[in-house]
Amino acid sequence: MQNRIHQRLQQPEKIVSIYFTAGYPKRDDTLEVIQELVNNGVDMIEVGLPYSDPLADGPTIQQSSTQALKNGMSSQLLFEQLKDLRQITSVPVIVMGYFNAMLQYGVKAFCESCEKCGIDGIIMPDLPIDIYQAEYQSIFEQHQLSFISLITPQTSDERIKQLDEASNSFIYMVSSASTTGSQAGFGQTELDYFKRIHDMRLKNKLIVGFGIKDQTSFDQAAQYTSGCIIGSAYIKHITEHGLRQTKPFIKSLKEQ
Amino acid sequence: MKTPLYKEPNSLGFYGNFGGAFIPEMLYPNVQELNEAYTTILASNDFKKDFNKLLRDYVGRPTPLYFAERLSERYQTKIYLKREDLCHTGAHKINNTVGQILMAKRLGKKRIIAETGAGQHGVATATVCALMGIECVVYMGAVDIKRQAPNVSRMKMLGATVKPATSGSQTLKDATNEAIRDWINNPTDTHYIIGSVVGPHPYPDLVAKLQAVISEEVEQQLFEKEGTKVPDHVIACVGGGSNAAGIYYQFLNNPEVNIIAVEAEGKGILTGESAATTRLGRSGIIHGSKTLLMQNKDGQITEPYSISAGLDYPGIGPMHANLFESKRAEFISVTDEDAMKAGLELSQTEGIIPAIETAHAFAIFKERQFNHDEILVFNCSGRGDKDLQTYTDYFKLID
Numbered sequence: 001m002q003n004r005i006h007q008r009l010q011q012p013e014k015i016v017s018i019y020f021t022a023g024y025p026k027r028d029d030t031l032e033v034i035q036e037l038v039n040n041g042v043d044m045i046e047v048g049l050p051y052s053d054p055l056a057d058g059p060t061i062q063q064s065s066t067q068a069l070k071n072g073m074s075s076q077l078l079f080e081q082l083k084d085l086r087q088i089t090s091v092p093v094i095v096m097g098y099f100n101a102m103l104q105y106g107v108k109a110f111c112e113s114c115e116k117c118g119i120d121g122i123i124m125p126d127l128p129i130d131i132y133q134a135e136y137q138s139i140f141e142q143h144q145l146s147f148i149s150l151i152t153p154q155t156s157d158e159r160i161k162q163l164d165e166a167s168n169s170f171i172y173m174v175s176s177a178s179t180t181g182s183q184a185g186f187g188q189t190e191l192d193y194f195k196r197i198h199d200m201r202l203k204n205k206l207i208v209g210f211g212i213k214d215q216t217s218f219d220q221a222a223q224y225t226s227g228c229i230i231g232s233a234y235i236k237h238i239t240e241h242g243l244r245q246t247k248p249f250i251k252s253l254k255e256q
Numbered sequence: 257m258k259t260p261l262y263k264e265p266n267s268l269g270f271y272g273n274f275g276g277a278f279i280p281e282m283l284y285p286n287v288q289e290l291n292e293a294y295t296t297i298l299a300s301n302d303f304k305k306d307f308n309k310l311l312r313d314y315v316g317r318p319t320p321l322y323f324a325e326r327l328s329e330r331y332q333t334k335i336y337l338k339r340e341d342l343c344h345t346g347a348h349k350i351n352n353t354v355g356q357i358l359m360a361k362r363l364g365k366k367r368i369i370a371e372t373g374a375g376q377h378g379v380a381t382a383t384v385c386a387l388m389g390i391e392c393v394v395y396m397g398a399v400d401i402k403r404q405a406p407n408v409s410r411m412k413m414l415g416a417t418v419k420p421a422t423s424g425s426q427t428l429k430d431a432t433n434e435a436i437r438d439w440i441n442n443p444t445d446t447h448y449i450i451g452s453v454v455g456p457h458p459y460p461d462l463v464a465k466l467q468a469v470i471s472e473e474v475e476q477q478l479f480e481k482e483g484t485k486v487p488d489h490v491i492a493c494v495g496g497g498s499n500a501a502g503i504y505y506q507f508l509n510n511p512e513v514n515i516i517a518v519e520a521e522g523k524g525i526l527t528g529e530s531a532a533t534t535r536l537g538r539s540g541i542i543h544g545s546k547t548l549l550m551q552n553k554d555g556q557i558t559e560p561y562s563i564s565a566g567l568d569y570p571g572i573g574p575m576h577a578n579l580f581e582s583k584r585a586e587f588i589s590v591t592d593e594d595a596m597k598a599g600l601e602l603s604q605t606e607g608i609i610p611a612i613e614t615a616h617a618f619a620i621f622k623e624r625q626f627n628h629d630e631i632l633v634f635n636c637s638g639r640g641d642k643d644l645q646t647y648t649d650y651f652k653l654i655d
Binding site (some may be wrong): 105130131149151174 | 277278280284320424429433541542544555561
């Protein structure tokens, strides 16, 4: 499999990847947010499919999800909103959501819809790898979709190797044991962890998420990895300043 | 040896099509640690000794199996109540928390978290934490904090921190989300004491095994009273389903015993204000488990409603989902109104004020008739002190 994520990962420049919640702040803002992100040079985009009970997320993403659902977001609507995605950009786009939404839509139908829109990968934090491998891996691959696993500082080396085997393109390194948006910068513990995983020489690249909010934390994490994912900090920013103010936010991360 | 069909999940945590561990990787080490340890700990003599001692001397077990004479006469059948309402703290919930706190100590945990709906599990958790001198944080929906105020005071009196869950419907589902998030943020020193047979494997199995003492006692007590260990019907209310799991457990693989589960219909199935999961739900994932749950067509979990905070949950434990799908158990739902009336009836017929959750089970007589020689065993799972305000307002007991 060779999709846009793989192609981008082959380039040496560090990746700035932004997560946002689809249908937020307004229902039909989804494509507009993507346009803003692309215009400002973001390298990869994660589109969050809002869920009623997002267990792995902190208050910022949960609130944006609740609002998006109130706005009327649904899986079907997301795929409608993204149908012209590939006319506006060629950056890799990943859908992140919770497995129940995918299950109810139908896993095969969900993957088909993703492929039709030009989605490159899926992150489902609560889809266990054993079930993915036994039931869904062939469907993902048939639709050119990368399955991306998460690891945390508590994940054992043995488990990391299993997750590396199941994953395709990159591994999402959760910077510390936490839900999204709950950290205050990186200390030595996190840096040791980034280095430890880096030194494992996994087949997949590494991208760090959770706890990236400015250039300092970005640089710290990117030192050992291919880049970073920023979610809560961006959502906070557009909540306060509006999505038209995406530029200064991205600029503050990309000044290197 | 007979293979357990309904009691225990397979090695991946599935009861038929339901169960498993659909959890984010952040929770994997915590759940895995428990999964690797729990069967060994439960089977160890050292654990059994401590557990049985506390159940006897602290909880007050065995609880009586009481023949309800006047109620039996009224409905022309033989009605026994398993008096879990007489457990220390007033409900069956403490059987589980005693077991889990002993487990947490063996796992070296220094901090306990729990979710609670009606507050019974929160109180039971705060109680065992006080007993063991361990820090305790209980998550409770902001709506439930209001309607179950006496239990909030009890938890605080016991030294626990009660944290309101303010997202979603602000009830049990949301309190559970918050507890799970806390566990993600505190992965090494904290044990999460789930209060029902819900959540990722191994929780449903662990909680069912700790509650199984209820039906173990019933077998013995029924034999003493009736000369048989086998009742015709075993009846319990089901929210998540821990009291039901406890009273069904020993009977699940005996087809002679009819299993009846009573769900909370709220204001009626078609009103949009209901918590009758098997009637309104379908297979999906909630709190890390594949089970029946109430959801919209998009898989968003819908907000349940019941007058009873303990049954106000949009799912049921995977064990019960399997009992429903395989038709091993009979599922019935009763409205708020019928449950409240049944609570009043039990109070005035037997002098036992049940929790509103428990009252749902006794509303079965509105739906179902029994023969005069049949033996019915009800789980009288909790006492109604915490619900006095709700009963008082509902029946306008005080002018």
